[in-house]
Structures are given as structure tokens and as C-alpha cells.
Amino acid sequence: xxxxxxxxxxxxxxxxxSFFIPVETVFAADTALEDIQEKGTLVIGTSADFxxxxxxxxxxxxxxxxxxxxxxAQKIAEDLGVELKIEDIGFDSLLPALESEKVDMVISxxxxxxxxxxxxxxxxxxxxxxxxxxxxxxxxxxxxSTADLKGLKVGVQTGSLQETLAQEQMPDSEILSxxxxxxxxxxxxTNKVEAVLMEKPSAxxxxxxxxxxxxxxxxxxxxxxxxxxxxxxxxxxxxLVAAVNSSLxxxxxxxxxxxxxxxxxxHLQEAQGGTEEESAESNSILNxxxxxxxxxGYTILISVVSVFFGSILGVVLSFMRMSKNKIVHxxxxxxxxxxxxxxxxxxxxxxxxxxxxxxxxPALASxxxxxxxxxxxxxCEIIRSGLNSVPKGQSEAARxxxxxxxxxxxxxxxxxxxKNIWPALGNEFITVIKESSIVSIIGVSDLIFQTRVVxxxxxxGIAPLVVTMIIYFILTFSxxxxxxxxxxxxxxx
Amino acid sequence: MIKIDHLKKSFGTNExxxxxxxxxxxxxxxxxxxxxxxxKSTLLRCLNLLETPTxxxxxxxxxxxxxxxxxxxxxxxxxxxxVFQSFNLFPHMTVLENLKVSPVKVKGLSDQEAxxxxxxxxxxxxxxxxxxxxxxxxxxGQQQRVAIARALAMNPAVMLFDEPTSALxxxxxxxxxKVMQDLADVGMTMVVVTHExxxxxxxxxxxxxxxxxxxxxxxxxxxxxxxxxxxxxQDFLAKIL
Numbered sequence: 001x002x003x004x005x006x007x008x009x010x011x012x013x014x015x016x017x018s019f020f021i022p023v024e025t026v027f028a029a030d031t032a033l034e035d036i037q038e039k040g041t042l043v044i045g046t047s048a049d050f051x052x053x054x055x056x057x058x059x060x061x062x063x064x065x066x067x068x069x070x071x072x073a074q075k076i077a078e079d080l081g082v083e084l085k086i087e088d089i090g091f092d093s094l095l096p097a098l099e100s101e102k103v104d105m106v107i108s109x110x111x112x113x114x115x116x117x118x119x120x121x122x123x124x125x126x127x128x129x130x131x132x133x134x135x136x137x138x139x140x141x142x143x144x145s146t147a148d149l150k151g152l153k154v155g156v157q158t159g160s161l162q163e164t165l166a167q168e169q170m171p172d173s174e175i176l177s178x179x180x181x182x183x184x185x186x187x188x189x190t191n192k193v194e195a196v197l198m199e200k201p202s203a204x205x206x207x208x209x210x211x212x213x214x215x216x217x218x219x220x221x222x223x224x225x226x227x228x229x230x231x232x233x234x235x236x237x238x239x240l241v242a243a244v245n246s247s248l249x250x251x252x253x254x255x256x257x258x259x260x261x262x263x264x265x266x267h268l269q270e271a272q273g274g275t276e277e278e279s280a281e282s283n284s285i286l287n288x289x290x291x292x293x294x295x296x297g298y299t300i301l302i303s304v305v306s307v308f309f310g311s312i313l314g315v316v317l318s319f320m321r322m323s324k325n326k327i328v329h330x331x332x333x334x335x336x337x338x339x340x341x342x343x344x345x346x347x348x349x350x351x352x353x354x355x356x357x358x359x360x361x362p363a364l365a366s367x368x369x370x371x372x373x374x375x376x377x378x379x380c381e382i383i384r385s386g387l388n389s390v391p392k393g394q395s396e397a398a399r400x401x402x403x404x405x406x407x408x409x410x411x412x413x414x415x416x417x418x419k420n421i422w423p424a425l426g427n428e429f430i431t432v433i434k435e436s437s438i439v440s441i442i443g444v445s446d447l448i449f450q451t452r453v454v455x456x457x458x459x460x461g462i463a464p465l466v467v468t469m470i471i472y473f474i475l476t477f478s479x480x481x482x483x484x485x486x487x488x489x490x491x492x493x
Numbered sequence: 494m495i496k497i498d499h500l501k502k503s504f505g506t507n508e509x510x511x512x513x514x515x516x517x518x519x520x521x522x523x524x525x526x527x528x529x530x531x532x533k534s535t536l537l538r539c540l541n542l543l544e545t546p547t548x549x550x551x552x553x554x555x556x557x558x559x560x561x562x563x564x565x566x567x568x569x570x571x572x573x574x575x576v577f578q579s580f581n582l583f584p585h586m587t588v589l590e591n592l593k594v595s596p597v598k599v600k601g602l603s604d605q606e607a608x609x610x611x612x613x614x615x616x617x618x619x620x621x622x623x624x625x626x627x628x629x630x631x632x633x634g635q636q637q638r639v640a641i642a643r644a645l646a647m648n649p650a651v652m653l654f655d656e657p658t659s660a661l662x663x664x665x666x667x668x669x670x671k672v673m674q675d676l677a678d679v680g681m682t683m684v685v686v687t688h689e690x691x692x693x694x695x696x697x698x699x700x701x702x703x704x705x706x707x708x709x710x711x712x713x714x715x716x717x718x719x720x721x722x723x724x725x726x727q728d729f730l731a732k733i734l
Binding site (some may be wrong): 402411 | 567568574579645
């Protein structure tokens, strides 16, 4: 019997894991270009926090992603005769998104390095900048070249070319790597780092709009191909690469890039909020209330839906864990232990990219699924320990009165367990509200994601953080008060 | 009414009951005494299958209990009221609800019928004024009287008492024993595990002395208390009397 059930468990494990082994796609003719023209949309992936390449701006009262790369992508889409669709994803997640076919191409000021070329194809280089160093205005006499920064702390964007450069060519420096450029500049201004490595056009865009910082060329030794930006494609999509390259050639022949940069500059100017004198007023963080409102809405939506489905699945799991059937018990226990033993961030990315490789799940749904599945494991344990906390005498008394297990559970055990489950469930809800912020890495525009957007469009580092903290606190505190109210009603002791 | 036939019970390798043979007649009051760990509570709990016997048989009103299905066991438990040392009232329900829940949910009585009978039982145990109180606001003695009334609400044929006064402050023991004595007086069949020798002497028809999983000696209370035959019985009685 045990042998048989062990066999079954192994079989089902194999079945489950075989799902996640990337299936070698059958080599077929390259239809990438035709596919795009057939569906009528070109989906691009970008990390919109990188002015002037790509960034958020309010155009005609609507939040829009703009920038040089976006203008290029727009031109390519027009040349292909299709609509352009933009997916705003964290820089680290761009190549996985390409891999799992969430996007058709990635245009995000990305340099075509040898390392990256091993996993993706690149177009021709469409823009060549340099690598700059940004320092505080106050330090302009101290830091004049890369050599002056020897042994000091410098900031880079995670997974960026600058990170590699810093590691290889500034070996004595301590490196702080963050996901967002705006966070890096905040770190610089608050003296967390002495300098930030940044691509030349971005550095100049930021410095041009902020008189507390200045920039100079880093004088790094760059491999050929590392300086420029190119568009990334999934491997074996030559037809698409060729079509894009011909658009790029046209762009370079007509020198459209400088037009695009100029346009990007006006958006930057708007985002900055007019002249220096006016900016204090018009750049009030409250002007961005609609970003925060949208983010809060998504955060609440994700939390409520996830706790709802998490509770249902959690109840099922807790009964499975208490089952006498060994296989059922094993499956539930394994699930709970596995989910509790792995970071939610990985789970979110796994659902979006790995499972999304097989079935295309939109980012928001992926986020909700991942948070629900995660929450279910914790809720399972809350319910189980709640039921276990009811003294054994209670069920004995119920049974000795002739109650069936079902009646005893419904009338006697569960109502008492609820007293313990309720506060713990409330805590879980509060945890979900806070932890669900992790979905921002796959581009779900929750409160954290919107905070970063506001940070990048307002060029304000601390104010958006304060607003977000206050919003989170209002959410969790009012939930606590609400739960306490109902908890009080349950108390008879 | 209850026949116990070669009953054995082990927990793992630890044999708690060793070959018990007994019969309880209708209307009889049987008191089981003995040192702690002698198996008397386990014996009581085997009668309504809160513990499953390892081997042997319990026959209740002509029906063998082992091997019955869940539904049959539940029906049978309705007829055997049980009172626990730790009262085990349902803390989330009022006294009245404690008495009503099983008649309504298990027997399918209407709320009115169940309320009427519950109020009568509360009068019987002298707690009419506590109907709407929650258990936590009652004294131990009051809680145990409610527990007795709750068991009686199912109209059982036999009442099992598992050390009903052991968890009580001394001044509350009397009120509970009084309720039990009243029950015996109206002819209820009772099996009582207790350390209250006074109660055993006055109320029991038969006293059983257990030690180490065996029934060492049994007899009418006056015989067993005044003239114990076994050395172990003599030792035990010498220590507690």
C-alpha cells in the first residue's frame, strides 16, 4: 500500500515538473514578421524609468509612456502597418518577458553585450551614447574623474551595463545596485552613494533638470557594441529583425533621432513642471493624486481578490492536511511547506514567466494568482491551528451528545476556532496588502509601481515615499480597526 | 442493559484494561473507584466508544458496539449521556443554547419543544435563572449542573459520570452530588467514576474497585468498604478514608 502510494506521488511529481521543463520548440520556418502583421499589434517591452529613452509623462491629462525609444518603436510599428502596444516592465524582467513571448521586442536603451547576445538577437545599434558619472554639485571640486572615486560607494542600475563596468573597471569601489534610476539619484542626493554611473543621454537629461547634480564622461574602456543601444528580439526571428533594421536605417538616414530626443526633452520639461521658480508650487506631490489613486485601487483589488480566493483554497488545503488519506495529506503538506519556503517574488515571476510560457496570463491576473496561491498556504495554517486550538474536550462533549462529525464541526468546533482564526486572518490580510507590492516587478501598476512612476515623472525622491507610506498605513490601520470591531462581537469570555 | 465482555484496551504497548467482564442492569447505580491510572476512566470511555476497545465487546441493549458504522454509533451515544471532569460546556453558547443544540440539531426537535424541555431540566438542577448566561460567568458547580442537564436533554437511558466533582472547589461538590443523588432516586441507570466515597456508600448499588487495569474486587458498598477482601483494596481504602 505504502509502496503504491509512493509510486503515485513520484509519478505525479514527474507530471507536475515536466510542465516546467521548457519544451524544445519544433524548428519551423521563421514566421515572426507574418505573425505580428497578422495579429495587427507590435508589443514592445520597456522599463519606463529611463529618460530620455522612455519615461512616464502626462499627455493631455493622461499618463503616457514617451521618449526616444518609444518614438522609434512608433515609427517601426507604422512601417510594419500595425498598432503599437507598450508593456512597462522592470529592466531585469525584460529579457525573460521576451523569452516567454510576452513581448515581441525589447527597446529600452539596451546595449547589445556579448552576454546578452547568447540568449537574444539584436538589431543594428540605433543610438550611441557614452557612459557618464553623475555626482553632487557640492562635490564638483572633489570628484572630477572616475579615478577620484576609487574606494568609494557608487550606484548602478541592477542588471545594467553600468553594473558590469563598475565591477570590472572600478574594482575598489563598493557598488550599490538598485532597480530604478530615480532611486539611485535619491541615494546620491541623500549621500548613500558618492556617484551614480549612467548612460550619457539619461545623465544629461537628469542633470539638465536638477541643479543639485552634475555629470561628466566616465572615460571607461568600452568594448565595441557596448556603447550603443539596440533592440532585442527572441532568437531565430530574422524576418522581424530585418524589417526593423530597415526602419532603423531610414531613421538614421533622415536623422530622426535628434527630432525624437527634442520631443522627449519637451516631455521632460513638462514633467519637471515649468521653470525653477514655479516648480515648488506646481510640482506639489499632490498633483499626482491620480497615480496614487490608481495604484491604491490596484493594491486593494489584488489584496481583496487574493485573500478571497486564498481563503477558499486555504480551507480546502487545511481539510486536506487533516485528512486521514495519506496521499491527500502529503500533497497539501508539501504544497504548504514549499510555498512557505520560497520567496513570493520568485513565485510571482514564476507564474508570470514560466507558467506564462505555456498559457499567456496577463500581468495583473498572474499577480493575483501568485498572491492567492501564496496566501492560501498561510491561511491553511491559520485555519488548521485555529481548529487545533479548540480543546479536545469540546469535540468529545459534542460527540457524546450524539452529534455527527459534521454537526460537531459546524456547531461547536468551528465557531470557537473562528475566534482564533479571525485575528490571524486579519493579520494575513494586512500582510497581503503590504506584500502584494511585489507584483510591481512584473509591471502590475499597484501602489509601489505607481510610486516609482511618480518618482520618475516628478523628479522627487522622498515625497512620493511619504505619500505611499501614509496610504499603506491608512489601509492597514482602518482594516485593523474594522477587524477589532468584529472580534469584539465574538467575545463571550 | 450494558454488558462488557472480555474488554481489552491498549495504548501502544501499554495495556490499560485487561480482560474486563461486567454487567450493568437497568436502574442500577455502579460506582467505580481506584487509584489514578487504574483504567477506570478508560473503561467508562470505552462504553460510549470515545475510546475504541482493542479487543472484546461492549453490548448495549442487545447491540454489539464494535464494528458499528458512524451513524449507528452516533445514535447510540444519544442514549448514553456523559458528564466530564472538566464540564466541557460550549463557551460560545448560552446555558439554554448548550441544552438545546443537540436535541435540535441531532434529534430534529423544534426550537419550542427543545426550549420547553431545557427549561424544565434547568429547574431540576436549580439553575432556571441562569438560562441566558454564558458558561464563563458560572461557578464550577453551576457549570457541572448545566453539563448534567445538557446530557439529560437527550433523554438518555444511562448516564456516565467521569470524575464529575474532581475539578470542583470543595464547597461546590455537594450541589453536584445532590443532583446526581436525585437522578439515582428517580431510577436512572448510572455508571460513576469518582473519589467521593461518601457518595459511593450512600447511593451506589454496587462498588467496583479497579487497579492496574483489573477489577480487583466488587460488591455492595457496605461489604466493600467495611470488609474488603483484597490487600490492595484494603491499602487503597486505608489511604483515602
